Amino acid sequence: MYSIEQRDEQLRGTQAKITYELSFDRAAQHLVTVLIRVEGISTPEVVAVMPSWSPGSYKIRDYAGWQGNVRAFKGAGASRIPTTTSWRDKASLVVAADGATSVEIEYVVYAHERTVRTSHVNRFHAFLMLTSICMYVEGRTQEIHHVLLKHDRSAWPSVSSALSLVREPNTDGHLLGALNYDILADSPIELGDHIVTTFTEAGALHEVAVATNFDVDTTWLTAQVQQIVKVETAVFGGAPYDRYVFIIQAYPGAGGGLEHARSSVNAVDPSQLTDKTKAIGLLSLLCHEYFHLWNVKRIRPRELGPFDYTRENYTTMLWLAEGLTSYYDDLFAYRCGFTTTKEYLETVSKEHIGRLFAVPGREAMSTRDSSFLAWLKLYMQSPDGNNRFPSYYLKGGVIFLLLDAYIIDHSDGRYSMDDALREMWKRYLADPTKGMSEEECFAIIEQATRVQIRERLKTWLEGTTELPYDEILAGVGLALQYEDKPSEPATFGEKRPFANVPQAPYTGWTLAESNGKLVIRSVDDGSPAAIAGFGIDDELVAIDDRRVVTTAQVDHYLASRREKGARVTAHCDGRLYNTTINPILRRIPKVIEIEKPSPRQLEMRERWLRREI
Numbered sequence: 047m048y049s050i051e052q053r054d055e056q057l058r059g060t061q062a063k064i065t066y067e068l069s070f071d072r073a074a075q076h077l078v079t080v081l082i083r084v085e086g087i088s089t090p091e092v093v094a095v096m097p098s099w100s101p102g103s104y105k106i107r108d109y110a111g112w113q114g115n116v117r118a119f120k121g122a123g124a125s126r127i128p129t130t131t132s133w134r135d136k137a138s139l140v141v142a143a144d145g146a147t148s149v150e151i152e153y154v155v156y157a158h159e160r161t162v163r164t165s166h167v168n169r170f171h172a173f174l175m176l177t178s179i180c181m182y183v184e185g186r187t188q189e190i191h192h193v194l195l196k197h198d199r200s201a202w203p204s205v206s207s208a209l210s211l212v213r214e215p216n217t218d219g220h221l222l223g224a225l226n227y228d229i230l231a232d233s234p235i236e237l238g239d240h241i242v243t244t245f246t247e248a249g250a251l252h253e254v255a256v257a258t259n260f261d262v263d264t265t266w267l268t269a270q271v272q273q274i275v276k277v278e279t280a281v282f283g284g285a286p287y288d289r290y291v292f293i294i295q296a297y298p299g300a301g302g303g304l305e306h307a308r309s310s311v312n313a314v315d316p317s318q319l320t321d322k323t324k325a326i327g328l329l330s331l332l333c334h335e336y337f338h339l340w341n342v343k344r345i346r347p348r349e350l351g352p353f354d355y356t357r358e359n360y361t362t363m364l365w366l367a368e369g370l371t372s373y374y375d376d377l378f379a380y381r382c383g384f385t386t387t388k389e390y391l392e393t394v395s396k397e398h399i400g401r402l403f404a405v406p407g408r409e410a411m412s413t414r415d416s417s418f419l420a421w422l423k424l425y426m427q428s429p430d431g432n433n434r435f436p437s438y439y440l441k442g443g444v445i446f447l448l449l450d451a452y453i454i455d456h457s458d459g460r461y462s463m464d465d466a467l468r469e470m471w472k473r474y475l476a477d478p479t480k481g482m483s484e485e486e487c488f489a490i491i492e493q494a495t496r497v498q499i500r501e502r503l504k505t506w507l508e509g510t511t512e513l514p515y516d517e518i519l520a521g522v523g524l525a526l527q528y529e530d531k532p533s534e535p536a537t538f539g540e541k542r543p544f545a546n547v548p549q550a551p552y553t554g555w556t557l558a559e560s561n562g563k564l565v566i567r568s569v570d571d572g573s574p575a576a577i578a579g580f581g582i583d584d585e586l587v588a589i590d591d592r593r594v595v596t597t598a599q600v601d602h603y604l605a606s607r608r609e610k611g612a613r614v615t616a617h618c619d620g621r622l623y624n625t626t627i628n629p630i631l632r633r634i635p636k637v638i639e640i641e642k643p644s645p646r647q648l649e650m651r652e653r654w655l656r657r658e659i
């Protein structure tokens with residue numbers, strides 16, 4: 047029986063026959079020492095398996111690759127004696143119990159990859175993704191599991207995790223518990239001297255754990271997080287948990303997030319936190335990962351829970367899991383009051399529709415296939431990837447934007463995607479053990495909104511042709527306008543720029559400066575750069591016999607020539623070649639309000655952009 051629901055009181059004072067003791071004596075070397083104690087054994091062998099991936103991040107990461115010094119014992123504690131082990135496959139260890147009722151397995155894990163989905167340990171903190179630390183015991187994943195943290199509590203006083211406290215921390219360590227392995231795998235731990243604030247909202251406790259070396263206004267940040275909780279729980283009529291932990295990690299170059307049932311991990315570059323006007327990226331990310339506690343952790347495609355931790359778990363429905371969430375994240379940021387109506391429409395224009403138009407791959411693969419192949423496409427993107435598939439986040443988000451506008455328009459403003467969400471939530475509560483199929487999802491949306499969407503939505507998800515923007519957006523008094531002129535140069539108030547140069551026309555290459563060279567990193571299919579014969583990793587040497595070494599030089603020169611062709615000398619595989627590139631003015635779509643909208647169009651737009659539920 048698959049269940050990810052846990053309340054703290056359920057673990058209080060429990061006993062467990064599977065316990066992970068985690069020690070940090072070698073944290074400076076990025077090592078976690080693990081001791082798994084398995085009791086209650088009645089079989090000749092115990093098989094312990096290290097997961098190969100973490101739910102929510104669709105990539106095989108083969109965590110066993112970072113594991114070492116594996117040893118096993120039969121019996122426990124002082125009376126244990128070494129026993130034999132063998133590997134059944136790359137991640138499955140067979141331990142001989144030989145009639146003993148308990149075994150202990152010891153190993154170290156190298157944890158030095160700093161992302162929201164991998165463990166990171168050093169002398170100052172530990173972030174533990176337990177899928178990369180804790181092997182599960184085959185056949186026993188449904189029982190209570192304990193995690194005993196044996197760290198120096200004076201150096202690392204803060205422990206933030208959705209795992210529940212089993213008893214008050216004592217000299218033995220800090221004992222946490224999960225009702226089953228799925229919950230353990232879904233509950234990362236941040237351990238260190240980070241700042242933790244709390245608030246109560248929707249009858250539940252919320253912890254905001256901010257791990258950073260930078261000065262962060264945690265009071266302000268906590269107030270914003272509380273606003274997010276208020277707005278999102280209002281849609282679903284409450285919080286389906288007793289406690290929720292927001293882990294926020296701010297370090298240079300950080301980004302991305304990962305959702306869990308009672309927590310989320312949100313990574314951000316500290317530069318976004320020094321100026322509150324720049325924090326919208328983090329706030330939108332927090333809206334996104336928090337919304338996932340409903341959409342994907344609970345409301346979910348059938349294939350995403352229960353999980354097989356050893357291999358790819360394929361689903362065509364990441365358009366629901368991530369597309370719907372990408373549509374709602376900026377919408378929630380707007381409903382929270384973080385952005386104005388004008389700013390939200392600009393975001394839709396630039397970050398959603400505009401970005402999708404810059405992806406040639408939207409014509410090469412459907413959103414469903416992009417989801418199914420996420421393991422090899424989005425998560426292992428080749429430099430040519432932008433030409434081969436659209437992200438199911440990006441195109442899925444645009445599809446739900448159009449779907450919401452369509453539902454509002456065709457129900458005369460009576461229904462919206464909010465109603466479909468609530469219906470999906472009811473369906474989850476009726477049977478939390480099973481996810482949804484695509485057909486069920488279509489049916490639920492139609493039932494909740496009384497609008498026929500099945501054929502349309504299927505076409506959008508399975509097709510590669512341009513979406514019907516103008517037809518749908520007209521319902522809410524909006525339209526796409528194509529700007530095909532490079533914008534005029536900025537004039538900086540009264541001051542004139544040094545040279546009156548417009549923005550560069552479209553070439554279709556992206557360039558990177560690398561060791562004093564200018565290297566092509568990508569080439570859009572069908573673009574001027576592709577037609578001129580440039581390839582990825584070719585080096586630009588000169589344009590019209592002028593040596594170029596910076597992207598600014600290239601942009602400036604091509605801009606000054608507008609759409610005139612330029613002769614380029616480039617280098618590939620040890621030889622020079624010459625070709626001519628003819629940059630063009632590209633049509634860039636922009637969402638605009640149509641002139642003289644009808645009262646109905648205005649009414650529908652107001653309905654769509656209503657802040658109150």
Ligand SMILES: [Zn+2]
Binds near residue numbers: 367
């Ligand atoms: Zn997401």
